[in-house]
Every structure is written in structure tokens, then in C-alpha cells.
Amino acid sequence: MTSRHYDVIVLGLSLGALSCAAVLARRDFRVLVLGQGQRSQLYRYDQRVLARRPFTFLAGSSPVFKRILHELAQSQQFRRRMQALDPMFGWLSAGRRLEVPPDMDLFVREIEREFPEVRQLVDELYSTIAQANASADLAFEKDAVWPPGSWWERFETARIAAALPYVKTERETDLLSKFPSGHPFRDLLLLPASFATHLALAPDRLPPLALARLHGAWCRSTSARPPSW
Numbered sequence: 001m002t003s004r005h006y007d008v009i010v011l012g013l014s015l016g017a018l019s020c021a022a023v024l025a026r027r028d029f030r031v032l033v034l035g036q037g038q039r040s041q042l043y044r045y046d047q048r049v050l051a052r053r054p055f056t057f058l059a060g061s062s063p064v065f066k067r068i069l070h071e072l073a074q075s076q077q078f079r080r081r082m083q084a085l086d087p088m089f090g091w092l093s094a095g096r097r098l099e100v101p102p103d104m105d106l107f108v109r110e111i112e113r114e115f116p117e118v119r120q121l122v123d124e125l126y127s128t129i130a131q132a133n134a135s136a137d138l139a140f141e142k143d144a145v146w147p148p149g150s151w152w153e154r155f156e157t158a159r160i161a162a163a164l165p166y167v168k169t170e171r172e173t174d175l176l177s178k179f180p181s182g183h184p185f186r187d188l189l190l191l192p193a194s195f196a197t198h199l200a201l202a203p204d205r206l207p208p209l210a211l212a213r214l215h216g217a218w219c220r221s222t223s224a225r226p227p228s229w
Contacts, residue, residue: 006032015057019068026072056224057082058196058217063141082223089218091188098188100219115185121178122185126219128175132165132212133220139163166208173208192218 010021013035025031042049059065060082069075087099098114101107111122139160148154166173176186190203193214199206206214 004030006030008032009034011035019065022072023068056085056222058214058222060223061217061221063137067141082225085222085224088222089192091191093184093187096184102221118179118183118185124178125175125189129212129216129219132209133216135163135165136209136213164209166212175208175211176204189215 007029008021008024009032010017010024011034013033017035018033021031021033042051044050060078066075069078084102087101090099091097096114098110100110112119115122142160144157144160145153146157148157161167176189179186186204189211190206193206193211194201194203196214196217197206197210199210
């Protein structure tokens with residue numbers, strides 16, 4: 001039996017795992033990827049054959065993924081294979097329907113039509129979310145080793161983490177504290193973020209940075225890969 005040495009073993013076939021494996025291989029590591037087979041494009045439910053939904057990728061506009069695409073020389077390929085979602089997502093509830101388009105002026109009109117009573121609060125909220133995401137983008141653009149090993153690596157990662165909003169003293173901040181209890185706009189903010197996270201938490205229990213990051217991902221240049229059939 002022939003034995004082989006690998007520097008890194010990557011478990012899983014998710015996009016994050018495959019991106020990690022590709023970057024490490026690009027940097028001359030010997031990488032072994034272990035995972036199960038791909039899902040079929042069709043599946044059965046209640047004696048009906050259904051197609052899986054198009055692949056939606058929320059992290060396409062993040063600085064980290066842009067750096068990965070650049071290092072792998074896949075930026076042009078990504079733009080060719082993916083398409084921008086318009087609207088980026090839609091929201092339905094009793095007597096209300098709202099779509100979130102990539103055009104900010106159209107989004108403002110949607111808010112004015114459906115939620116005129118909280119328009120000012122919505123403006124303040126999205127300003128807060130934009131500031132939080134700008135701070136996070138700036139932090140994630142920096143080079144750091146995780147988990148840190150040496151004293152210097154711990155110092156650098158601690159300095160980067162300290163620049164992130166809502167990490168220490170503001171961890172219990174409620175981004176929706178100014179909205180009336182039970183107001184339907186809460187669902188508009190919370191449900192998309194809850195759909196996009198792996199955290200086993202109720203939507204209103206998401207940490208403020210996670211909520212700002214996840215909802216913000218739905219509202220800026222969301223991309224999807226259309227079906228191939």
C-alpha cells in the first residue's frame with residue numbers, strides 16, 4: 001500500500017472548504033479534500049419531481065472572497081458565471097409586499113410605500129448597518145493568522161478584533177430597539193439574516209454584528225448562479 005503525505009486535509013465540499021483548498025494548493029501545500037458526492041439537481045417530494053433552487057451567494061461582494069478570486073485568477077470567471085439578483089430578495093406578509101432592489105432610490109420608494117410610519121427609523125438603521133459593515137470590511141481586509149500562535153500573531157488578531165463593532169461592550173446592542181414591538185419591519189430585517197446563518201438561534205437573538213453582516217449581505221450586490229438546464 002502506497003502512503004502519501006499531505007500538508008492539509010480539508011473536510012467538506014462547501015464553497016468555503018473548496019476555496020480554502022484551492023488557495024492552499026495555489027500556495028504549494030499538498031491538500032487532500034474529503035467529502036461526499038454532490039446533490040442531484042432534481043429531487044422528489046410528494047410524488048413530484050422538483051428542481052433545486054439556483055445557487056445564491058451572499059459573500060460575493062466581501063473583501064475576503066474578492067481576494068480569493070484574485071489569487072486564484074477567477075475574478076472574470078466568477079462574473080461570467082454569476083448574475084446579479086434584482087430584486088435581491090422579496091418579502092411577503094399579511095397585506096404587505098416589498099422587494100429589495102439593488103437601486104437605492106427604488107428601495108427608498110418601497111419603504112415609503114409600505115412603511116411610511118417608520119421611514120426615519122429605517123434610514124437610521126441602514127446607516128448603522130452600513131457603518132458596521134464598513135468597519136468589518138476594513139478589518140477583514142487585513143492579513144492575520146487564525147488561530148494565532150505566537151505572541152505577535154495574538155497581538156495582531158486582537159488589534160483587528162478590537163476594531164470590529166459590537167464585539168465587546170456593545171455585544172448586547174439591539175439594532176431594532178427604536179422600532180415598535182411587533183412591527184412588521186422587524187421580520188423584514190430578521191428573517192433574511194436568520195435564513196443565511198448557521199447559528200441555531202432565534203432571529204431576534206442573533207448578535208448585532210452577525211445581524212448587520214448577514215442582512216447587509218442581502219442588500220449589496222447579491223449574486224446567484226442560474227440553473228444549468
